[in-house]
Amino acid sequence: MKKIFSIVMAAAMLLSVLALAGCGGSKAPAPTTDNKDDSSATTELKTVVAGKLTMSTNAAFPPYEMTDDSGKIIGIDAEIAEAIAKKLGLELQIDDMDFDAALKATQDGKSDMVMAGVTINEDRQLVMDFSDTYATGVQSIIVKEDSPIASAADLANAQKIGTQRGTTGYIYCSATTENGGFGEDHVVAYDDGIAAVQALMNGQVDAVVIDNAPAKAFVEKNPGLKILDIEYVTEDYAIGFAKNNTALKDAVNKALKDLIEDGTVQSIIDKYIPAEAE
Structure with a gap:
């Protein structure tokens, strides 16, 4: 009786295994596709905010x-x-x-x-x-129309030069004279170019050094200013x-x-x- 029972149980187990195998075979492509998706997901760009x-x-x-x-x-x-x-x-x-x-x-x-x-x-x-x-940018010099400053070298005679904080204009101007600049004591850094130009209009600085494109925009909106016809520094963005x-x-x-x-x-x-x- 035990032997017959064992045979019946073995047959039942075999049928279960075959049934599971059959189900697995019919869904075999799905795991493969999922793996491909996971692989491509790992190559997606990780950004500060997803998407x-x-x-x-x-x-x-x-x-x-x-x-x-x-x-x-x-x-x-x-x-x-x-x-x-x-x-x-x-x-x-x-x-x-x-x-x-x-x-x-x-x-x-x-x-x-x-x-x-x-x-x-x-x-x-x-x-x-x-x-x-x-893109290519040019550092330009903005002065008042009646300013005695006519060249980059003349900036050495300026009491104060206005720049935007952290920009290359600030870096170039605040460098030591040995490195082609005018020293930190002669440079005032502002949060943005607008504030620097306003300081020039108010007589708080004698010149502003900033990129040429914004310099043109600032001069257009502020009569009485001009850009010197020189390229102070040329650089790439x-x-x-x-x-x-x-x-x-x-x-x-x-x-x-x-x-x-x-x-x-x-x-x-x-x-x-x-x-x-x-």
């Missing part, structure tokens, strides 16, 4: 970044960033703050990248990584990333390369800086 490309900036740097009448951030950098985000399948989020804070937000991983007319220099390369360049954020930098670089090659970047620049105005 978004967060850009820190200082929206007081026309025409690269500024606000329109509705408060929306617009400009060359904003539109290029929007095009990059679209290429990456992400939604662009722009956070406005002081220039120094914008750089630090990216360094500290609070934003994915910084675009604010940022140029590459040795000090920044120690704490950040950068994309390929996408790039996108900044946290150190060693290689995956994001490479992805942005690829998107940026495509946008440069298909003419998108130049068309955005031309929209804000017409060729005849350069």
